Amino acid sequence: DGGITQSPKYLFRKEGQNVTLSCEQNLNHDAMYWYRQDPGQGLRLIYYSQIVNDFQKGDIAEGYSVSREKKESFPLTVTSAQKNPTAFYLCASRVSGYNTGELFFGEGSRLTVL
């Protein structure tokens, strides 16, 4: 079945460690997104990519990095520079271009810093 797969579902990290969250899609979508979700703040955009080898910063990119080497994959690295990384992270994708715009979401990854 087509969809978006995020892994791991739960992740624990010690302070000072980098961690990478995986996001893979088989929907043949060009655009991919990473959002952070905190209680009471909705979804905030971290990074997005509209095409392979290109990506743009969102509102809260500091302390995060991404790559887009393949159309299907858009991994997010949470670096030690991120001051408060404990959160729920959502990956999404859509067909690129100005169309109906619907985002398809993965099931999310819960990161906890110990």
Place this chain on the structure above:
Amino acid sequence: AQTVTQSQPEMSVQEAETVTLSCTYDTSENNYYLFWYKQPPSRQMILVIRQEAYKQQNATENRFSVNFQKAAKSFSLKISDSQLGDTAMYFCAFMANNNDMRFGAGTRLTVKP
């Protein structure tokens, strides 16, 4: 930059009743899309309904309908005949032609039996 505001952090409704969730947004764009997403306790985001700004007719999907007021930059969601399965977080979202989608802070809706 576009912003999306949901002024109701929490709402509740009796089963079978009707409830309206509010959303306002700010943009200088003329062409854009608006969405309502539902996030149940499983945390899987599900599209409820979408509205194209160039369409004057309000979108409807079964028990879900919107009241889109472009001049007022308002986009409310009406849920009719509320069901227990409608209990979830509801997010209003906006996307213009720069392709980044912005979300409001969400409204937690509880449907009571």
